[in-house]
Amino acid sequence: MKVFIYTGNVKREGSFLQYTVSQISQEILQILGEEIAISTYPNGKYGKIDYCDGCALCFYGEVCHLDDDVEAIKKELENSDIVIFASPVYSHAVSGSFKSFIDRITHWAHYFNLAGKIGITITVCNSNGYEDVQKYLASTMMSLGCYVTNEIVLKTAIHSKPIVNSVVRGEIRKLKRIIDQNKILIDDLQEEAFQNYKDLHLASAGIPFEKVIWIETGLMESKTYKDYFKKKSRIFK
């Protein structure tokens, strides 16, 4: 099983978010199994992420013209089974570095490119403004196709390291139960978006490149998004 973690903070020394991410990695290895490979981005090898310049050609099937590490990171993300999006709260929003990455993959939302993958959100703040960030991270993951199983919120003002450890352990135990019970809960909004896109492509009213993807991936022939998600999943049967 492969775990992909994207952290939206540049700060490394003494970072509460980095501490939380390293704890979650440890608990995943301990609770879900040693065979798991965990990669965290950005990192020393893949760290250059430029701002989207708005050309929007990715929506028409073209490889991004920006010369940075995003295409390599996207391949790792596509090849994962569990995706973790972790952001600090900056002025009641995700950090700029996190948003820069989301802008670069947002075209995937038109064909649920992360279908079959589990999504986990981590929102870290001092004390306030986390609600919008938590919601944003979860809805972004859902629009990309993930099944969001865990939404973790931690506050530096009240959560000491032992509390972080116990919250994270509880969340990964919950995740293990979900996997063991083979329990997929697809959000109504995901089903609604799936039907809307499907109608659009059946009427050939959308972007032709995306219609081809809908046909080639099997999205078009799936009755529900849940059916498609199950077909794509390497975790759930």
Ligand SMILES: Cc1cc2nc3c(=O)[nH]c(=O)nc-3n(C[C@H](O)[C@H](O)[C@H](O)COP(=O)(O)O)c2cc1C
């Ligand atoms: C630019 C900036 C804006 C911030 N805005 C908020 C905020 O709106 N609410 C809040 O509770 N904490 C805010 N914080 C605190 C961070 O969310 C908190 O320090 C961080 O998530 C802890 O993780 P770190 O040690 O990894 O940076 C802000 C911090 C910075 C640097």
